[in-house]
Amino acid sequence: MRLRAQLEIPNIISLAGIGEPVCITFENEKGTSSELLYCEIVHRARYGESFLIEKQRCSAGDHILGKTSRSPADYYLRAGRYRDMETAIRAADSLLCIEKEYRSIRIEPLSVSKNDPDVFLLFLRPESAMRILQAYAYHFGKGPDTTGIGAASICCDCTARPLTQGLGMSFGCKGSRKHSDYADTEVPLGISRDIIQKIEEGLEKTPDTYE
Numbered sequence: 345m346r347l348r349a350q351l352e353i354p355n356i357i358s359l360a361g362i363g364e365p366v367c368i369t370f371e372n373e374k375g376t377s378s379e380l381l382y383c384e385i386v387h388r389a390r391y392g393e394s395f396l397i398e399k400q401r402c403s404a405g406d407h408i409l410g411k412t413s414r415s416p417a418d419y420y421l422r423a424g425r426y427r428d429m430e431t432a433i434r435a436a437d438s439l440l441c442i443e444k445e446y447r448s449i450r451i452e453p454l455s456v457s458k459n460d461p462d463v464f465l466l467f468l469r470p471e472s473a474m475r476i477l478q479a480y481a482y483h484f485g486k487g488p489d490t491t492g493i494g495a496a497s498i499c500c501d502c503t504a505r506p507l508t509q510g511l512g513m514s515f516g517c518k519g520s521r522k523h524s525d526y527a528d529t530e531v532p533l534g535i536s537r538d539i540i541q542k543i544e545e546g547l548e549k550t551p552d553t554y555e
Contacts, residue, residue, distance in 0.1 A: 353540060355547035356464070357454070359472040361530075363390035364453040366463035368503060368534075371396065375448030381405060383498040385451050386465060387524035394452035402519065408499040409449070410442040416496075425495065425518075439496050440504040463506045465498070465534045471553055473513055473531040479546025480511055480539075488512070498524070502534035510539040 357365060366389045375398040378385060382405040385395050400406070404416035417429065417436040426432040446518035450459060468476070480488055488511040492501045505512030513533045516526075526532065535543055 348442050351514065353464075353544045355544050356466070356476075356535070356540070359468055359475060359547075361469060361472065362391075363467065364455055366390050366465040367450070367454055367457040368448040368463040368465060369457075369459045369461045370442075370444060370446035371448045371450050372444050372446060373448050374398070374448075375478070378502050381519065381523050382409065382452065383502075383520035383524040386498050387520075387526060389451045389453050390443050392453055394456060395452075396448050398448045402462065404496055404519070405499045405542055406441060407436075408496050410444070410446075420495070435493055435495065438493060439500045439502075440508065441462075442504050442507060444507070452504065459536055463503055463534045463536055464540060465502050467526050467530045467532050469529060470531055473533055474535060475547060475550075476511070476535070476543060477513070478550050479543045482546035482550050483539075483542045490514070492517075494518070497521075498532055502532045506534040506536040511543070512537050 366386050374554065375396040377399040378397045379401055381402040382400045385397065385400060406412045407414060407416050411519065412452055415436045417432040420426055420435060421429055421432040426435055477487055489509055490513040492514050495517045497514040497520045501512045501514035513531060517531060
């Protein structure tokens with residue numbers, strides 16, 4: 345059954361700013377191989393493009409998305425992200441990976457989605473991200489676990505994390521900010537379908553920032 349998100353989450357949509365919320369759905373359909381990085385695909389979906397992919401170009405993303413068990417530690421060390429291999433391995437091991445069985449990922453703007461998305465991904469101003477966190481805390485009395493290491497932002501923090509923890513916020517990473525061109529003033533954030541209505545209700549019940 346389709347979640348009629350266009351009608352049921354107006355408060356969330358109102359925070360989205362430029363572009364649209366992106367719907368991410370894990371499918372068992374045949375998809376294509378893309379030469380784009382996962383974060384680039386998500387960013388393009390924000391502006392109207394739709395994708396059904398089995399593969400994408402980021403090796404670290406493949407690990408996070410459950411397409412390979414190969415750790416990105418070697419890549420991170422070669423790129424100068426960490427001081428030594430031990431630290432790179434520790435950093436790679438800290439990343440959440442998708443464990444569910446699927447064949448492809450459908451990535452599309454909310455306005456064309458005919459699915460019940462697993463994750464809604466938005467690019468928000470800091471004040472709007474704060475409102476989402478307040479809406480989460482309205483129900484749970486605490487904030488979500490938004491721990492990050494400045495790596496694997498869109499794939500790990502905003503896709504894999506919401507699948508297991510409900511909500512994931514990120515300050516971005518070198519790869520996504522370099523390749524997908526979202527603004528320095530924007531914060532990416534993912535919400536799972538399991539709590540999307542709770543976030544919508546929390547936004548409805550909690551006061552606006554300047555009330």
